Amino acid sequence: MSAHAIGESTGVENRKLGMWFFLSSEFLFFGALITNYMLFKGRDLPAGVPTPFGIYDIPFTSFSSFVLLMSSLTMVLAHHALHEGDQRGTRTWLLTTAGLGLTFLAGQFFEFSEFYLKGAGLSVAPVWSSFFVLTGFHGAHVFIGVLMLLILFSTSVRNGELSEAHGLNVELVGLYWHFVDIIWIVIFTVVYLIP
């Protein structure tokens, strides 16, 4: 049992349990958005509107997916470094994770711009609305994760270290970050790879 969990009737620290409940509820949020996209992706499109599979850039999105997967590795390395008392390592890996998240977001911005220039848009067809809402909300989650990582990094720099109490914060931000990664694993396969 973790030192944080002493006195908790469940044996799990309350904030950690709360985070898992939150992530569980997020499944329904993204489940609904993915299902919405699935409903519309086979439908006929108005003249002049490109089909998603006509303009997807799979090599580019594969690279973005790889970047996000590797950010999960750097996140877990940040947590591991803190566990080992390596404050410098923690800062390095937190900043690397934020950098990889920003790289993913830059890729998404580029992808959205390309799609827009090719005739796709939020209001041109239901399939494109559902695509942009789904991937846009995922991007918003990544952005929030990047902000949390940068807050942890700046706290570490300001205080000179992340304390035991901050250790749980790193773990909770890590859980959120990995969740964003697993949602992308599903989106990448269901939205991009399966016509």
Added chain:
Amino acid sequence: MAETQSPTIKLYIRVALLLGVLTAIEVGLFYLVEFTGMTQAMATPLLLGLAASKFLIVVGYFMHLKYEKPLLSRTFAIGAVLAGGLYAVVIADTIVSYLNNA
């Protein structure tokens, strides 16, 4: 993270490499459908299986659920099962509509 077992950096790197390889296989399958005689009906179950494997690997090792108390696994599973149920209902409805119109 539970303190009974703590994965090593070596294990984390191996897991990340495995995730990279699985992603490469997914992309490879996509192009096999595009450029060879492989049908989508053959590729789709494989792609879903690979995605499920990646999902479970991240949850198990990076989110440490493999080393945590069962309470957390159950909590997480509730959302996953409900979201999967929602997806299954919609897909079933789509199939029924398709068969009715055929």
